[in-house]
Amino acid sequence: MLVLGIESSCDETAAAVVADGEEIRSSVVASQVLTHEKYGGVVPELASREHLRKIQPVVEEACRQAQVTIHDVDAIAVTEGPGLIGSLLVGLVYGKALALSLDKPLVGVNHLEGHIHAVWLENKMARIAGKPVAEAALPAVALVVSGGHTSLFLVEASSHAADHPGRVFTYSQLGRTRDDAAGEAFDKVAKLLALGYPGGPIIDRLAPFGNPLAVDFGHIKMKGNPLDFSFSGLKTAVLYRVRGTELAKEAGERRAWRKTADRPSDDDLRAHCAQATLDLIASFQKAVVQDLVERTLAAADACHVDAIFVSGGVACNSLLRQRFTEATRRQGLQAFFPSPALSTDNAAMIAAAGYYKLLAGERAGVSLTAHASFPLGANRM
């Protein structure tokens, strides 16, 4: 079954053609990072306008790369939420119109479910290619961590046979951030230190040059559900380490320099960072990563599962991958990540998640609509 996936929940317009939920025939992502860079973030009206401009070329390109015509596609899967409503609507309405006019089945996919399926899809492709990787078996605990989300889910399947037709996946939310998402904390700290946007990849590349033990941010403490996250306090702690100090002065100089520099290289940027700034960045990153790893492992322990899925934009972070791999190995567990291209927003994950819904007989009607807030699964804790 060839599924066309469409994703436009935030700042990427994406389309992909995936065969049988396991073979990516094409995956096209038009990023708006350059459009948003000068604003230091996503601007909603710009985002919807860009999606409108790009949706048709992106879908056409996905078909072209997959060497199919739109008529060869068997079904269409679109992201229905959560996300920016104006952005979501562009992909959703486009997908709905295609399905109606071509008389193809349509399903709506939760963006977070897509991220979880990215892990699954990556694992299946690796095994089909004959790579020596373990099967990403269910049940698993999934951490979805990005600029907009930081949530833990227990993922189960109605059948243990991976290729069982009609296999239904169920999700229970174990915990989520109570304030800032992890990626948002990266962005805010990067903006505070005048490092640029998006903050996550920049901090990832600068942190190895700093001492992660220089600043001890301690453990993040919270009352209530121990599987919830909170990064707001850590962000404030960084702010108060900077405010009124040499670091603030240096950040001011860097801000002025960045305005004159045209897309500075990492080396240039690093040359404009004092050691104390690099140390702060490294310590901050370590604190975020440590917290994500500890709570996710606690979730796996509480649910008695052996597999941990980590996905979303922050899953690209190298320290996060390293720490998850080490920690799971020590405890006899297994961590699974999608490749970076499947970690960040893409439509292949939407097509892959949609495939199972289609197999299970799910169909969306013309009433399918976008939801800015769209919880995945029931709360378990």
Add this chain to the structure above:
Amino acid sequence: MTGGPASSRRIGGLADSHGVVTTLAERVTRSPEETIAFGLELAAHLRPPCLVLLEGELGSGKTTLAKGIVAGLGAAGEDEVTSPSFTLVHEYGSTGKVYHADLYRIEEPRDLAALGLEDLVDQATTVLVEWGEKLGDNAPIPCVRIRMEHRGSDDRRILVERVEA
């Protein structure tokens, strides 16, 4: 609302583009819990349709206060209220909707119009806007303006004002 002396003044003396400001309350909270409790208390005084601007620098407690206000309005539990910095607008509740927006990433005044804040404020809604100061002269009035200030350790000074035409 209690806690502060009521006083009126015009901002910048420009009655046509700004408004009459009345201090409704002033409070110092000493923990996030106290900030949330104050939000719960404030919510009892908000009558939709209502626009509430939350002002104050990074880490001054805007999202924390928003948790109390949204919970007090009965639209969501305080733990469900998270930062909309990335997502820009969060929506809570079904009847008696609360929109929770964030202008942190907005730098160009012309992008403000795109958010359509005025459109969000209708009969049944309360709209909370973090980084409300970015609206400047474009702030729709009437509104409630809450200024937050970090005073060292966990102390926050919170000033609540009503702005009218």
